[in-house]
Amino acid sequence: MPGKSYNLFEMVQTQFDHIAGILGLDSATADLLRNPMREYQFLIPVRMDDGNVRIFRGFRVQHNDARGPCKGGVRFHPQETIDTMRALAMLMSWKCAVADIPLGGSKGGVICDPHNLSPREQEQICRGWVRQLASNIGPMNDVPAPEIMTTAQHMLWMLDEYESIHGTTSPGFITGKPVGLGGSLGRKEATGYGVIITLREALAELGIEPQNTVASVQGFGNVAQNAIRLYHQIGGKVVCVSCWDQSDQTSYSFKKKDGIDLDTLLSITDQFGGIHKDKARDLGYEILEADAWLEQNVDILIPAALEEQITGENASKINKQVKIIAEGANSPTTAEADEIIKKRKIFVLPDFLANAGGVVCSYFEQVQSNMNYYWEKDEVLGKLDLKMTSAFIAVNELAKRRKLYMRDAAYVIGVSRVAQACKDRGWV
Ligand code: NAD
Numbered sequence: 001m002p003g004k005s006y007n008l009f010e011m012v013q014t015q016f017d018h019i020a021g022i023l024g025l026d027s028a029t030a031d032l033l034r035n036p037m038r039e040y041q042f043l044i045p046v047r048m049d050d051g052n053v054r055i056f057r058g059f060r061v062q063h064n065d066a067r068g069p070c071k072g073g074v075r076f077h078p079q080e081t082i083d084t085m086r087a088l089a090m091l092m093s094w095k096c097a098v099a100d101i102p103l104g105g106s107k108g109g110v111i112c113d114p115h116n117l118s119p120r121e122q123e124q125i126c127r128g129w130v131r132q133l134a135s136n137i138g139p140m141n142d143v144p145a146p147e148i149m150t151t152a153q154h155m156l157w158m159l160d161e162y163e164s165i166h167g168t169t170s171p172g173f174i175t176g177k178p179v180g181l182g183g184s185l186g187r188k189e190a191t192g193y194g195v196i197i198t199l200r201e202a203l204a205e206l207g208i209e210p211q212n213t214v215a216s217v218q219g220f221g222n223v224a225q226n227a228i229r230l231y232h233q234i235g236g237k238v239v240c241v242s243c244w245d246q247s248d249q250t251s252y253s254f255k256k257k258d259g260i261d262l263d264t265l266l267s268i269t270d271q272f273g274g275i276h277k278d279k280a281r282d283l284g285y286e287i288l289e290a291d292a293w294l295e296q297n298v299d300i301l302i303p304a305a306l307e308e309q310i311t312g313e314n315a316s317k318i319n320k321q322v323k324i325i326a327e328g329a330n331s332p333t334t335a336e337a338d339e340i341i342k343k344r345k346i347f348v349l350p351d352f353l354a355n356a357g358g359v360v361c362s363y364f365e366q367v368q369s370n371m372n373y374y375w376e377k378d379e380v381l382g383k384l385d386l387k388m389t390s391a392f393i394a395v396n397e398l399a400k401r402r403k404l405y406m407r408d409a410a411y412v413i414g415v416s417r418v419a420q421a422c423k424d425r426g427w428v
Helices: 008-023 027-033 082-098 119-133 152-166 187-206 222-233 262-266 277-282 290-295 335-343 357-371 377-401 406-424
Strands: 038-047 053-064 070-076 104-110 142-146 214-218 237-245 250-255 286-289 300-303 324-326 347-349
Touching: 008 027, 008 082, 008 406, 027 406, 038 082, 038 119, 053 070, 053 082, 053 119, 070 082, 070 119, 070 152, 070 357, 082 104, 082 357, 082 377, 082 406, 104 119, 104 142, 119 152, 142 152, 142 357, 187 222, 187 300, 187 324, 187 347, 187 357, 187 377, 214 222, 214 290, 222 237, 222 262, 222 300, 237 290, 250 277, 250 290, 277 286, 286 290, 335 347, 347 406, 357 377, 377 406
Parallel strands: 070 104, 070 142, 214 237, 214 300, 300 324, 324 347
Antiparallel strands: 038 053, 053 104, 237 250, 250 286
């Protein structure tokens, strides 16, 4: 996240250098891939509700489009930085390549805090962002999506501005639109379901029946809720979830030995995925401290809340029963924790494989919007299953064949597919 002392871009470049070494990439290819191909930085003047004009800084970073149009979210954040954009754009390239969708990686944003802006002011920022980029983004070159603090409403304002400038309807310009206005059925479920599809395959690989497994989950928002729903459907039991309690401004773990009831727990969950501890206690949950989700005697851990949650300090608390960690969140595991997990030989489903269901379904939205023909939910989820299963198989087979850690194997596939596309095009 922006504002932290470490630089995310330097971190992803270090990871990239490690993988470039494993792959033996030549220096031109490595130079091309360790930096974004294009960056746009610009100012957006907005007349505020009080009559004054304020100037906002906007960004779009396009890391690589050798495999297809760039794809990546637009964030509104007061501490946004160009280096965070660069890092996230690069990670999007690898994620799209691992999921084998024909898209490249990008990311964008505006330095602002929507909490302090009226809807009209936010609309002006969205429209200004598109005006600055109108000839550099579009359904065939770079497709934005919602990210931190941006919503379907922001996407519709951006779409409307883009279509006004180009004098056409162009629903494939942007994803994350509401269903009925160009959005895809199944998008809500896609990320959480994708996590469980890869988990199902990992269990099969390890010869474990899902109905004999127990899991503990960090987070109870969109990703976690949908992951739990599908995990229950394949027979698993969740005994602990950890999430934020807005009333106490702290997070807790909520435990039920016999397994949580998803719908009952949802009935006391706020719109941001938070749970009031007193309401959980009334439902018979044990209230434990925030990190307790990690210490449970379970087979599977699913971090699906925030980045950097499994750290060098708490990784040693992971119960020795744990066999699989399925990363629903982006970057939930720090480099120090990753070393500990690797030594313990826990099977890791790395974030940009496990949570790729979101971008896979965004790609489906883009395809449906470009055709202006929308699929039934079952069709979307069936195609999602196929993509996620294939991605798992590719990463797992490479990991076995070359005796690589799953995270490294996912990186090797992502980076090598993008490198190959650059070579095939004659760029390097
Ligand atoms: P969300 O905002 O819907 O839910 C976040 C959850 O985390 C909430 O339940 C919240 O209570 C909990 N939380 C916040 N602080 C916490 C803390 N300190 N300890 C424990 N729980 C805490 O978000 P989401 O859409 O479910 O996304 C979760 C993660 O998955 C994020 O890292 C996100 O970047 C990543 N991700 C999401 C998608 C997607 O499609 N939504 C796609 C890819 C990756």
